[in-house]
Each structure stands twice: as C-alpha cells, then as structure tokens.
Amino acid sequence: MKTTNLYNKGHRWVAFGRDPKKLNGIIDTNQYMIIDGNRALLMDPGGIEVFSAMLASVLRLCDIDSISDIFASHQDPDIISSLGLWDQTLPHARLHAPWLWEGFLRHFGLNHIEYAGIPDEGKTLALETVELQFIPAHYLHASGNYHVYDPEARILMSGDVGAALEPDGAPLFVDDFDEHIPKMELFHRRWMPSNRAKNDWVRRVRDLDVEMMAPQHGRIFRGDDVKRFLDWFEALEVGSAIA
Amino acid sequence: MAKADQQPPAFVIAATLAGHLYRMMRTAKLMSLSASNAKGVAARAGDKALGFRPITDFIAEMANDTILYATRINQLALTVSRTAVADLRALDGARRFIAARDLLAGGAEAAVIAPLIDRANAERNAMHAETREIMTQLNAQLEEIHQRVRGSTIIVSNSRTEASRAGEFQKYLDSIAGSVEQAAGDIQKEIVACRGLIEQLTTINQEIETNAPDTNAA
Numbered sequence: 001m002k003t004t005n006l007y008n009k010g011h012r013w014v015a016f017g018r019d020p021k022k023l024n025g026i027i028d029t030n031q032y033m034i035i036d037g038n039r040a041l042l043m044d045p046g047g048i049e050v051f052s053a054m055l056a057s058v059l060r061l062c063d064i065d066s067i068s069d070i071f072a073s074h075q076d077p078d079i080i081s082s083l084g085l086w087d088q089t090l091p092h093a094r095l096h097a098p099w100l101w102e103g104f105l106r107h108f109g110l111n112h113i114e115y116a117g118i119p120d121e122g123k124t125l126a127l128e129t130v131e132l133q134f135i136p137a138h139y140l141h142a143s144g145n146y147h148v149y150d151p152e153a154r155i156l157m158s159g160d161v162g163a164a165l166e167p168d169g170a171p172l173f174v175d176d177f178d179e180h181i182p183k184m185e186l187f188h189r190r191w192m193p194s195n196r197a198k199n200d201w202v203r204r205v206r207d208l209d210v211e212m213m214a215p216q217h218g219r220i221f222r223g224d225d226v227k228r229f230l231d232w233f234e235a236l237e238v239g240s241a242i243a
Numbered sequence: 244m245a246k247a248d249q250q251p252p253a254f255v256i257a258a259t260l261a262g263h264l265y266r267m268m269r270t271a272k273l274m275s276l277s278a279s280n281a282k283g284v285a286a287r288a289g290d291k292a293l294g295f296r297p298i299t300d301f302i303a304e305m306a307n308d309t310i311l312y313a314t315r316i317n318q319l320a321l322t323v324s325r326t327a328v329a330d331l332r333a334l335d336g337a338r339r340f341i342a343a344r345d346l347l348a349g350g351a352e353a354a355v356i357a358p359l360i361d362r363a364n365a366e367r368n369a370m371h372a373e374t375r376e377i378m379t380q381l382n383a384q385l386e387e388i389h390q391r392v393r394g395s396t397i398i399v400s401n402s403r404t405e406a407s408r409a410g411e412f413q414k415y416l417d418s419i420a421g422s423v424e425q426a427a428g429d430i431q432k433e434i435v436a437c438r439g440l441i442e443q444l445t446t447i448n449q450e451i452e453t454n455a456p457d458t459n460a461a
Contacts, residue, residue, distance in 0.1 A: 053343070056347050056352075
C-alpha cells in the first residue's frame with residue numbers, strides 16, 4: 001500500500017491507497033491518518049480486505065498506542081467493515097461516527113472501542129495541537145454522513161464527495177480537472193441522492209478555507225481545483241436513478 | 244486437507260443442534276399435553292382407570308424433564324454457536340495480524356504486532372476451553388433426557404395394559420399411549436441426531452486446537 005504525505009507542519013496528514021496487492025473486484029479506497037504528537041486519528045480505515053496492509057502501513061508511521069481515535073464518515077463496508085479487526089487492535093480507541101449509524105456499525109463487531117456518536121450538527125475533536133471539525137455532509141451520500149476539516153492544514157477529507165471511478169494505479173492527485181470530470185460524473189450523479197443536500201454542502205464548504213480536498217476514492221484536489229470542483233458539483237444534477 | 248475444512252463450520256453445526264433441540268422440546272410439550280389429556284380421561288373413567296393415573300404422572304414428569312433439559316442444552320448449543328463465530332473472527336484477526344507482520348518483514352514495527360497475535364490466540368484458547376466444558380455439559384444433559392425417555396417403553400406397555408381394563412375408555416387411553424409412544428420415538432431420534440452433532444462439534448474443536456495458525460512463520 002502506498003503512503004503519501006499530504007501535510008507535515010507540526011502535525012501530519014498521510015494518505016494510504018493504491019495497494020498493488022489489492023484483490024480484483026474491490027473498489028480502490030483512500031485511507032487517511034492525522035498524526036499529532038502522541039495522538040493519531042485514522043479516517044475511513046477501509047474494509048476487511050485492506051486491513052493487513054493498512055495496519056502494516058500505519059505501524060511504519062506511529063506507535064499503535066498513539067492511535068487514539070478512528071473516524072468513519074458513514075457506514076459503508078469499504079469505509080469501515082474492518083472495524084471488528086481494529087476493535088481487536090485498538091481496544092482503547094474511540095470511534096467517531098454518525099450517531100445515526102451506531103446500531104448498524106456495531107454489526108461489524110465492536111466489543112472494546114468506544115462509540116462516540118457525532119450529532120447531526122457535527123462536532124470538534126482536539127488532538128494534541130490541532131482541533132478538527134466533523135462537518136455534516138448528510139445525504140452525501142449516506143443519510144448520516146460527515147467530512148473532516150482541518151483549519152490549520154486547510155485539508156478537507158471529503159468522504160465520497162469528489163470520488164472518481166478509474167482503473168487501479170491512477171495518480172493520487174488531480175492534474176487536469178477537465179479531463180478528470182468524466183471519471184467523477186457517473187459516481188456523483190448516481191450515488192448522491194439530493195440536489196438540496198448537495199447545494200447546502202457546497203455553500204458551507206465555500207465558507208471554509210480549503211487548500212486540499214481529499215476524497216475516499218479517486219484523486220485529491222489541490223488549490224484552484226477545489227473551487228473548480230465546487231462549481232462543477234453545484235451545477236450537477238444528482239439523484240439520476242429517478243427518471 | 245483437514246476434516247474441519249470439509250464439514251460445515253462449528254457454528255452451523257451448533258445452530259443445527261439447537262434446531263434439533265427445539266423440535267425435541269416441541270415434541271416433549273405434545274407429550275405433556277397427552278399427559279394432561281390422560282389425566283382428564285382417567286378422572287372421567289373413575290375406578291375403571293385407577294391404574295392409569297400414576298402412569299399419567301410418569302408421562303408428565305418425563306415430558307417436563309425433557310423440556311427442562313432440552314431448554315438447558317438449547318442454551319448451551321446457542322452459546323457454542325456464538326463462541327464458534329467469535330472464534331472464527333478471532334482466527335481471522337490472528338491471520339490478518341500475521342499478514343501485517345509479514346508485510347513488515349521482520350522490521351522493528353513487526354514486534355508491535357506480536358502481542359496482538361498473542362492476544363487473539365489467548366482469546367481463542369479461552370474460547371476453546373469454554374467450548375470443551377460446554378461439550379461435557381451437553382453430553383451429560385443429553386444423557387439425562389435419554390435416561391428418562393428410555394423408560395417410556397415400560398410406561399407405554401403399562402398404559403396399554405391399563406387401557407385394556409378401562410372399558411369404554413380403552414380407545415381414548417390407547418390413543419394416549421400411542422401418542423406417548425410416538426413422541427418418545429421422535430425424541431429418541433432427535434437424541435441420536437444430537438449425539439452425532441455433538442460428536443462432530445467435539446472433533447472440530449479438537450482439530451481447531453491442533454491446527455492453530457503458525458504464528459511464528461514469517
């Protein structure tokens with residue numbers, strides 16, 4: 001599994017993905033981690049099938065005991081079906097996930113980790129030096145859904161928003177936005193159910209200072225591509241399964 | 244390939260066992276109903292069914308004991324099924340921890356994973372010990388049912404004898420004796436099936452214990 005530094009000034013953002021040993025037929029996922037002194041937050045740590053590669057990658061960067069928190073943007077298997085294994089690995093950690101999904105997520109196996117439900121309006125999480133914001137992103141695409149915003153690093157971990165479907169081994173960063181659009185279009189039209197929710201999210205994210213937008217699939221947007229994405233997404237009609 | 248890989252997993256067998264026990268309980272409840280009917284008929288028959296009354300008590304006792312033990316075994320079987328699922332998850336965890344350690348190729352970080360593997364294995368060992376204990380209880384409780392139902396042949400024989408003296412009530416009492424005979428036969432069949440399943444569970448548990456993943460292999 002490839003490990004890429006996104007930010008390293010005081011605290012550190014790391015992206016994991018593009019695992020060359022990933023099983024065929026499994027959608028590629030990006031996992032993220034923030035390391036802040038002796039604390040670390042794992043974000044959308046992925047499914048059961050990427051667990052071993054993730055654990056090995058994570059341990060190359062920090063002590064296991066420093067992983068104090070896990071974040072799950074929503075309940076999908078590619079996001080968090082590894083929960084039962086992390087529960088064995090990090091029995092003292094806390095899981096920050098939508099309150100709405102608690103009874104569902106516990107089906108993945110949660111005997112040790114504390115479930116810290118995120119209320120509808122979101123909440124903050126203070127690590128050692130940085131305070132992160134769990135930003136509501138309900139109905140994008142799950143009915144209880146959040147993104148993680150780091151105002152200091154100016155990174156927004158945007159879950160499925162900004163995701164792209166493309167062959168394995170694609171670059172980690174968007175290098176030509178217009179060329180990237182076809183890789184995102186179907187995903188957003190089909191997976192995102194609500195124009196109202198989408199536009200509300202776009203309005204709120206425009207108020208944030210975002211240098212990097214990091215989705216859970218596909219490529220990361222940097223600089224002006226973040227604004228280009230917001231403009232494109234705002235104009236897009238979603239919920240395409242309803243004729 | 245190990246035998247455990249060819250047969251259904253332990254949690255499936257344990258759940259199947261619970262299903263047999265449920266049927267056994269249902270049959271025992273029918274037997275208990277027969278005992279109640281028999282009491283009613285015997286009461287109406289008065290002196291003509293004097294010898295039948297104590298037999299109805301035996302039938303009721305046999306039915307109630309069967310229900311009691313089958314309920315207990317059912318709980319134990321469900322515990323075995325749940326433990327077997329937990330064991331499978333812990334085994335999956337151990338295997339994935341080993342895979343992560345191997346990816347780290349003996350580096351310093353690999354040592355961090357060793358306690359996780361040890362913990363998963365310790366949890367599994369505790370579960371295996373618990374399952375062994377439950378197996379012993381399962382066998383003992385099943386034997387209790389067997390002992391009680393074994394006496395049903397004599398009860399049915401006595402019932403028929405007493406029924407033949409009950410005049411116009413004979414056909415009712417014969418019918419009750421027939422129901423008890425049928426129920427006892429059904430319970431015996433379930434006991435045989437349960438014993439086979441318990442034997443399979445014991446074998447699987449032994450094989451799992453002897454075929455634990457090699458935690459040292461890199």
